[in-house]
Amino acid sequence: MTYPDAATFDTLPKLLRLHAREHAHEVAMREKDFGIWRSLSWADCLVRTRAITLGLDALGVQPGHVVALIGDNRPDWVMGELAAHALRAMTLGIYRDALDDEVAYLIAHADAEVVLAEDEEQVDKLLGLGERIPTVRHIVFSDPRGMRKYADPRLLALSELVARGERAHAADAARFDRLVDATDGAEVAILCTTSGTTARPKLAMLTSAALIRHVHAYLGADPKSDADEYVSVLPLPWIMEQIYALGFALVSRMKVNFVEEPETMMADFREIAPTFVLFAPRLWEAIAADVRARMMDASPLKRKLFDLGMKAGLAALDCGRRSHVADQLLLRSLRDRLGFTRLTSAATGGAALGPETFRFFLALGVPLRQLYGQTELLGAYTLHRPGEVDFDSVGVPFNDQVEVQVVDPDPNGVGEIITRHPNMFSGYFRAADDASDIRDGWLFTGDAGYMKDGRLVVIDRIKDIATTSGGERFSPQYIENKLKFSPYVAEAVILGHQRPHLAAMICIRFPIVAKWAEKSRIAFTTYSDLAAKPEVYDVLKQEVEQVNAALPPASRIRKFLLLYKELDADDEELTRTRKVRRSVISRKYADIIEAIYSGAERIPVDTTIRLQDGGSQRIRTVLRVVDLGAGAAVRREAA
Numbered sequence: 281m282t283y284p285d286a287a288t289f290d291t292l293p294k295l296l297r298l299h300a301r302e303h304a305h306e307v308a309m310r311e312k313d314f315g316i317w318r319s320l321s322w323a324d325c326l327v328r329t330r331a332i333t334l335g336l337d338a339l340g341v342q343p344g345h346v347v348a349l350i351g352d353n354r355p356d357w358v359m360g361e362l363a364a365h366a367l368r369a370m371t372l373g374i375y376r377d378a379l380d381d382e383v384a385y386l387i388a389h390a391d392a393e394v395v396l397a398e399d400e401e402q403v404d405k406l407l408g409l410g411e412r413i414p415t416v417r418h419i420v421f422s423d424p425r426g427m428r429k430y431a432d433p434r435l436l437a438l439s440e441l442v443a444r445g446e447r448a449h450a451a452d453a454a455r456f457d458r459l460v461d462a463t464d465g466a467e468v469a470i471l472c473t474t475s476g477t478t479a480r481p482k483l484a485m486l487t488s489a490a491l492i493r494h495v496h497a498y499l500g501a502d503p504k505s506d507a508d509e510y511v512s513v514l515p516l517p518w519i520m521e522q523i524y525a526l527g528f529a530l531v532s533r534m535k536v537n538f539v540e541e542p543e544t545m546m547a548d549f550r551e552i553a554p555t556f557v558l559f560a561p562r563l564w565e566a567i568a569a570d571v572r573a574r575m576m577d578a579s580p581l582k583r584k585l586f587d588l589g590m591k592a593g594l595a596a597l598d599c600g601r602r603s604h605v606a607d608q609l610l611l612r613s614l615r616d617r618l619g620f621t622r623l624t625s626a627a628t629g630g631a632a633l634g635p636e637t638f639r640f641f642l643a644l645g646v647p648l649r650q651l652y653g654q655t656e657l658l659g660a661y662t663l664h665r666p667g668e669v670d671f672d673s674v675g676v677p678f679n680d681q682v683e684v685q686v687v688d689p690d691p692n693g694v695g696e697i698i699t700r701h702p703n704m705f706s707g708y709f710r711a712a713d714d715a716s717d718i719r720d721g722w723l724f725t726g727d728a729g730y731m732k733d734g735r736l737v738v739i740d741r742i743k744d745i746a747t748t749s750g751g752e753r754f755s756p757q758y759i760e761n762k763l764k765f766s767p768y769v770a771e772a773v774i775l776g777h778q779r780p781h782l783a784a785m786i787c788i789r790f791p792i793v794a795k796w797a798e799k800s801r802i803a804f805t806t807y808s809d810l811a812a813k814p815e816v817y818d819v820l821k822q823e824v825e826q827v828n829a830a831l832p833p834a835s836r837i838r839k840f841l842l843l844y845k846e847l848d849a850d851d852e853e854l855t856r857t858r859k860v861r862r863s864v865i866s867r868k869y870a871d872i873i874e875a876i877y878s879g880a881e882r883i884p885v886d887t888t889i890r891l892q893d894g895g896s897q898r899i900r901t902v903l904r905v906v907d908l909g910a911g912a913a914v915r916r917e918a919a
Contacts, residue, residue, distance in 0.1 A: 290465025351398025465489025634761030
C-alpha cells in the first residue's frame with residue numbers, strides 16, 4: 281500500500297483532512313454504545329474535529345498551550361487531541377485511573393489550561409484538586425450524566441463546545457483550513473508520560489513529523505491498510521496507543537474500534553475480530569490464565585481434548601510448523617472464542633513476556649511477535665520479522681535508520697542497550713538539564729541485553745539484575761515471568777539481591793483461585809483470607825516447584841509467601857503499564873522481606889489498605905513462609 285507523503289502531510293490534522301477529502305464515506309472508526317456499534321466516516325471525523333477545534337479556539341487555546349485529556353479510550357479523545365493539534369497546542373494524556381496527586385502534578389507541571397474529561401468520575405477528581413491546578417480555566421466533559429449538581433464556572437459540556445465551534449464555522453468557513461495549513465510538523469504536538477518506574481513520570485516532547493515518519497518506518501516492517509481492523513484497548517496516554525490509534529489510523533487508514541466499557545472489552549473484541557492487536561504482557565498472561573481456568577470447569581472429555589490439542593500444537597511449534605490435527609481438534613474454535621480468528625499480526629510490548637506464555641499463543645495459532653522500544657524513541661523500534669519469531673529476542677530494528685548497540689559488555693557480552701534514529705523525541709518538557717540519558721544522540725535505555733545473530737535480546741533493567749551474596753547473578757524479571765505463566769499467579773516479586781538465596785512474594789490471581797476454592801469446597805471471605813488458606817499454599821507450592829525444576833540451581837526459589845493483597849498502581853507498587861516498582865516494594869515491604877531472610881516461619885501483619893472506592897480496610901493476618909529446602913527442586917527434577 282502507498283502511504284501519504286510524510287514530508288507533505290507532516291501533521292495529524294493534515295492527514296485527517298486529506299482522508300476526509302479522498303475517502304469521505306469510508307469508515308474511519310467505530311464505537312460501541314448501548315450495545316450497538318456506531319460507525320464514523322472520515323468525513324464525520326473531520327466535521328466533529330473541526331467543531332471541537334473551533335470551540336477550543338473560542339476558548340482561547342493558542343499555539344504552545346497544553347490541552348490535557350483524561351478518560352477511557354473514545355473517538356472524542358482522538359478527535360479532541362487532533363483538534364488541539366490543529367490549534368498548534370500540545371496534548372497531554374493522563375491515565376484514567378491516575379490518583380489525585382499524579383493528576384495534580386502532571387497538570388501543574390504542564391500548565392494545562394483546558395482539560396477534556398470524559399465523565400463525572402474524572403470531573404470529581406479535577407474539581408477536588410482545587411488550587412493545586414490553578415492554570416486550568418476550562419474543564420470540558422463528554423458525558424453529562426451526574427453533572428447537573430455542579431456549579432463550577434470552569435465546567436463546559438462537550439456538546440456546548442461543539443455547538444460553539446459549529447457557529448464559528450458558519451461565521452467563517454475557511455477558519456479551520458487556515459489553522460490546519462498553519463500546523464507545522466516540526467513543532468511539539470504530544471507530551472507523552474514516561475513509565476516513571478523510579479520517580480515522577482517525565483514528559484517526553486514528540487513532534488508530529490517525528491511521529492508520522494516513525495509510523496512510516498513501523499509500517500515498513502509491519503504493513504497495514506484500510507482493510508485492517510484494530511481494537512483500541514491499550515490506554516491512550518501510552519506511546520504505543522498513540523502510535524496505533526492516531527499514527528497507524530491516520531497514515532494507513534486502519535480502522536480503529538472502541539469498546540463500550542473496560543468490562544466488555546473481550547466480548548466487544550470478539551465481535552470485531554480484528555486483524556491486528558497489541559496487548560501488554562499482563563493482558564496476554566491474563567488471557568492465557570483465563571483459558572486454562574475455564575478448563576477447570578470443563579468436562580473430563582473437553583479437558584482431555586484441550587491437553588491433547590495443546591500438546592500437539594506445542595510439539596508442532598518445536599518443529600517449526602503448525603499442527604493441522606490440533607487446529608481441527610481445538611485451536612481453531614479456541615481462537616474464534618477469543619476473537620483471534622482474523623489476526624494477521626499480533627504483538628506484545630511494554631515489558632517482557634514469559635516464554636511459556638509466548639509459546640502458548642504461538643501454538644494456538646496467534647501470529648504473536650515481540651517488539652521493544654521506549655517512549656523517548658516513539659515507542660517500538662524492533663520487531664520480529666514474520667517467520668523469524670524466537671522466544672529470547674525482541675527481533676531486529678525496523679530499518680537501517682534505527683541503530684542499536686550494546687555498550688560496556690561483560691565477559692558474556694551483556695551490556696547496556698543504546699539506540700538512536702532520526703525520529704526521536706525532542707527532549708523532556710521543562711527539564712532542559714535532565715538529559716543524562718542522551719549522549720551524542722544516543723538514548724541510553726538502562727536495559728541490559730546482548731546481540732544474538734543480529735537480533736536484540738533484552739534481559740532486564742540494569743538496576744534490577746541482581747547478585748546473590750554468593751556471587752550468582754540472576755534476572756528477577758525472567759523468573760517472575762515464568763511464575764506468571766501459572767493461572768494461579770497474578771504477580772510475583774523475586775528477592776535475593778545480596779542475600780544467600782532467592783525468595784518470592786506472590787500475589788494470587790484472585791478470580792481463578794477463588795473459582796478453584798469454590799470447586800474444592802474451601803470457604804473464604806476476602807482476598808487476604810483466601811491467600812492465607814493452607815490448601816492455596818499447597819497449590820502454589822507445586823507451581824513454584826515446577827518453575828524451579830526448569831531453572832539452574834542458583835536461580836531457584838528457596839522460600840515464598842503469598843502476599844495479603846494484590847500489587848496495585850494506585851499504591852505506587854506498579855506503574856500504569858503494570859511494571860513492578862522494585863524500589864517501592866523494597867521499602868514498603870521491608871519488614872516482611874527481613875522476616876523472610878531472618879528465618880521466620882510465620883509473619884504477623886496488621887496494616888490498612890486503601891480501597892478503589894476511596895475507603896480503607898484494616899487487614900490482620902499471618903503470612904506463612906514456605907521453605908522449599910536447598911535440594912527440594914533438584915529432588916523434584918530428578919523424580
